[in-house]
Amino acid sequence: MKAFHILYGAAGVLLAAATVLTGDYGLSKTDMEIYDRAVGLENDMSENGFLDFSPSDYKIRFFNGDCDYVVADGEVTKEDAAFDTFVGTAYEIDGAYQVILPTYENFSELFSMLDSAQRISDGELQFGEADYSEDAHAATLWHEAFHAWQLTNWADEVTARGEAADISEEGGYEQIVVNEVDSDPEYVLSFSQEMELLQKAYESDDAEEKCRLIREALALSAEMEQGMSAQAAYAARYFETLEGSARYVEAQAYRLLAGEAAWSETYMGEFTYSNGAGKYYAMGMLKCLLLDQLAPDWKDDFTALADLDEFLQAAVEGR
C-alpha cells in the first residue's frame, strides 16, 4: 500500500509538472502578429495622416481575461489588468494614455457568442462563427490608439466642454442621445436625409453637384441642431468628432490591411439610422471621407474639439 501511495504521489507530481510546462504563457503569437501588422501600417497611414499621431507612441495592453500583456518599444510585459472586463478603450495609467484591448482570441469568441445569442433570442437555433478578423482587430487597435492621441492632447478641453454642457459621465452622452434624439421622429428623418445626401455627395464625381449636396446636408444639420437641446447637440457633436474621426482612422487602417472590397463591405454599408451613438460614428467617418475628397490637408488642423461641419463648410466655400 505504501508503494501505491508513493507511485500515486509521483504520478501527481509528474502530471502537475507536465501541465505547467505545456501552459501557454504570455501574449499569443496571433496577438503579437496583429500588433506588428497594425504598427507596420504607420508609414502608409502617416503619408496623409494626422500630425504627430502614431499608435506605437502608446502602450498597448492586451487583456487576456486575467491580466494585461503590455506591448511597448518592442517589449512585452505582464501587468495586472487595468480593467477586469472586455473593453476597447484609451485610459490614463501612470500619467499617460494607454490603449486597452482584449486579446484577439477573446474578442472574436465574444463576438461569436453575442452573435449566436442574438440569433437564438430572435427565435432561431443559429450559431455564428467569428466574423471578426485579425485585420479588424488591428484596425480596432488604430481606433483606440487614435483616442489615446485625442485624449493625450485635448482631454482637459473635452472634459471641460462636456461639463459646460452639463454632461459629466461617459455614459451620459449616449443616454442623452437615446432619450432626446432617438425618440424624435423628425430628427430621425432629418438625420437620415442628411446621411443620404452626404453619401450621394461622396459617390458623386461631379464637383459642383458634390458641393451642392454637402451644402444641402449642412443646412439640414444646422436646422436639426437648432431644434435640439444644448446637451443633445453637444452629445451629437462629441460623438461625430471623437468617435467619427476614430472610426475613419480605423476604416483607413482596415482598407490598407484587408483591401478595397472588404473595406467597402464592412464600412460603406453602415450609413443608415440606428438608435444610440453608432450612427454618429458612421456620420463622422463619412464627413472625414468627404474632407479627404475636398480638402486633403484637413487633418493638419484637426483637433478633438473640431466641428466637422465647419471643416466641410470651409471646404465647399473654398471651391
Add this chain to the structure above:
Amino acid sequence: MWVITKNALRERIRRKEFFIVVAVGILILLLCSSGTATITMNGEPITGFDHMIVVMHTIVAAVGCLLAAVLGIRTIPNEYERKDSHLIWVRGISQPVYHGGLTLANMLSAMLATGILYLALAVYVAANGRVDYLVRMLPAFLIVCIAVAAASLFTSVLSIVLPTALVGVLGILFALGGILHGILSLYKNIAGGVAGTLLKGLLFVLPDMNGIQQQARRLMAQEGVDMHLILTGLLAVYVLSLGILVFRRREA
C-alpha cells in the same frame, strides 16, 4: 476491488437513467444527422459534415458528462442504505478501496454510455465516408473520457460525505459548469466586479470539459490539439481522485 467494481457496474448499466439518457442522446444524434433539426451557422443550414460533426460531438460529450454526474449520485449512499457495506467490512476491505471500486464502476458505466453514443457518431462518420475521422475516433473517445471521468468522480467523491440531494445539485452544476466553461469564461469578463471575481474563482476549480471535448474533435479533424487543456483535465481527475483517499464515511 475489481469484484466490487464489477458488481456495481452491472447494477449501474441496469439503471433506467442509463438507458433513458443514452436513448435521448442517440435520438438527438439521429435528428441532427437526418437533417430534420434546423440548426444553422452564419445563416447557412448546417448540413455539411464539417459543421455537423462539431454539433454532434459537443452533444455526445455533454450527454456523457451529465450522465456521469447523474449515475454517480446514489451509488455509494445506496450501498450504505442497503447495509451492503457491512459485508465489505467483515472482509477487512478498507474504505478507500471500497469507495474506489464503486467510483470506478460509476466512471466505467458513464464511459460505456459515452462509448455507445460515440458508436452512433461513428456510424454517421462512416455513412459520410470519412475514414480519416474514423481511425482517430478511439483516441478522441479516450480524451472525452477525461471529462466524463471528472464529472463522475466529482459526484462519487462528494456522495461519500454529503447528502444525496445536495450531491445531485452540485454534481449537475459541476457538469454544466464544465460544459459551459468557455461561455462562463467570456461572461466573467463581461460581468466584471464581484460576479466576475466569483466566476474567476469558480472557473479555476472547474475543469474545462468543453475545451477537452474540443481537443478530441480537433484530433479527429487532424487540427492542432492543445495538450495543456487535456493535461489540465487529467490533473483535475487526479485531484478529484484524492478525495477517495481523504473522505471517509462516518457510519462505516
